[in-house]
Amino acid sequence: MKTAVIGSGAWGTALALALRDNGHETALWSYTEQESSVLRERGENPMLPGVALGPGVALTTDLDCVKGCGAVVLATPSFAVRGTARQLRGRIDPGTPVILVSKGIEKDSCLLLHQVVAEELGGRNPVVVLSGPSHAEEVGRGVPTAVVVACEDREAALLAQDLFMSRRFRIYTSPDIVGVEIGAALKNVIALCAGCCDGMGCGDNTKAALMTRGLTEIARLGVALGARKETFAGLAGVGDLIVTCTSMHSRNRRAGILIGQGKTAREAMDELGGAVVEGYYAAASAKQMADRAGVEMPITAGAYEVLYAGGDPRQVLERLMARERRDELEAEESWI
Numbered sequence: 478m479k480t481a482v483i484g485s486g487a488w489g490t491a492l493a494l495a496l497r498d499n500g501h502e503t504a505l506w507s508y509t510e511q512e513s514s515v516l517r518e519r520g521e522n523p524m525l526p527g528v529a530l531g532p533g534v535a536l537t538t539d540l541d542c543v544k545g546c547g548a549v550v551l552a553t554p555s556f557a558v559r560g561t562a563r564q565l566r567g568r569i570d571p572g573t574p575v576i577l578v579s580k581g582i583e584k585d586s587c588l589l590l591h592q593v594v595a596e597e598l599g600g601r602n603p604v605v606v607l608s609g610p611s612h613a614e615e616v617g618r619g620v621p622t623a624v625v626v627a628c629e630d631r632e633a634a635l636l637a638q639d640l641f642m643s644r645r646f647r648i649y650t651s652p653d654i655v656g657v658e659i660g661a662a663l664k665n666v667i668a669l670c671a672g673c674c675d676g677m678g679c680g681d682n683t684k685a686a687l688m689t690r691g692l693t694e695i696a697r698l699g700v701a702l703g704a705r706k707e708t709f710a711g712l713a714g715v716g717d718l719i720v721t722c723t724s725m726h727s728r729n730r731r732a733g734i735l736i737g738q739g740k741t742a743r744e745a746m747d748e749l750g751g752a753v754v755e756g757y758y759a760a761a762s763a764k765q766m767a768d769r770a771g772v773e774m775p776i777t778a779g780a781y782e783v784l785y786a787g788g789d790p791r792q793v794l795e796r797l798m799a800r801e802r803r804d805e806l807e808a809e810e811s812w813i
């Protein structure tokens with residue numbers, strides 16, 4: 478099938494290679510000429526050292542590459558999703574599924590990214606969200622990986638499954654696009670906090686508690702927004718949370734470590750060379766969404782305080798530990 482991947486960062490590149498390896502005709506679109514030339518000249522993406530591009534991936538900066546495609550993968554950072562989707566309108570054939578792999582929530586509007594894409598494309602294209610525990614560095618090297626593709630339109634989800642499924646890349650389908658997107662976007666906030674714990678020298682116990690209670694509050698918000706609770710026990714929930722909170726591949730965790738060691742959020746992101754730290758943006762949106770929905774998210778609120786209001790992570794942790802005593806299942810009974 479003719480396919481195009483829009484966004485040649487680490488993730489877009491790894492997915493373009495997965496499509497090419499499955500025998501699809503694949504174009505990889507870069508945001509800048511310079512980025513495209515680097516890929517062409519080096520034969521690899523500097524974000525994926527040691528992963529050769531090889532033949533069969535057409536490098537381009539022309540968005541018309543989406544014309545005539547059977548599926549288009551959208552892999553820009555979350556802040557660029559709306560602008561890029563707007564430019565795709567009029568180019569992409571009506572009915573062609575868009576497989577969205579960016580993770581985040583739109584700033585201010587608090588829309589989920591699949592809603593942003595659907596809005597910009599005028600609802601003429603099914604939008605599938607692909608998510609799960611999947612570092613680009615590992616998918617690029619063919620490390621066995623499993624993810625989920627979610628869409629209310631089952632045909633579109635099955636097409637996405639078919640496109641990517643291989644012996645190295647196992648794809649599950651799901652109808653719960655809201656749950657999958659909420660899990661994908663908000664685990665980055667918890668990964669920042671997990672990194673912060675590491676940077677402050679806390680132990681495994683602290684991090685495990687943070688991940689568990691972090692997932693609980695993500696699920697609480699998700700369910701309030703119409704997601705299915707089981708999704709948070711799946712690949713896009715606990716699966717992605719584990720991988721992001723425990724790996725040095727995660728920029729969110731790495732940024733958190735620096736903040737835990739005393740850097741400001743800005744200094745930490747600069748030290749990561751300007752690579753996108755989605756959790757920083759997601760923390761603001763998550764806080765806004767939680768406030769609007771009247772859902773309690775104490776860890777996310779603490780992350781917001783540290784990232785945006787100069788809060789001291791040690792004091793935030795102390796406050797979280799000193800919250801009123803609770804039953805573990807108490808607040809969750811209303812889910813059922």
Ligand SMILES: NC(=O)c1ccc[n+]([C@@H]2O[C@H](COP(=O)([O-])OP(=O)(O)OC[C@H]3O[C@@H](n4cnc5c(N)ncnc54)[C@H](O)[C@@H]3O)[C@@H](O)[C@H]2O)c1
Pocket residue numbers: 484485486487488489507508509512524552553554555557560561578579580581611612613614752753755
């Ligand atoms: N890296 C991973 O392992 C991974 C895995 C799953 C999901 N994701 C998600 O995929 C998305 C992309 O991540 P990445 O790791 O490939 O990022 P990256 O930092 O490697 O690359 C970002 C890319 O976006 C391009 N870009 C920058 N500004 C743009 C703009 N205004 N319009 C269009 N493109 C622009 C850059 O040129 C660059 O190619 C993120 O939302 C991320 O959360 C990443």
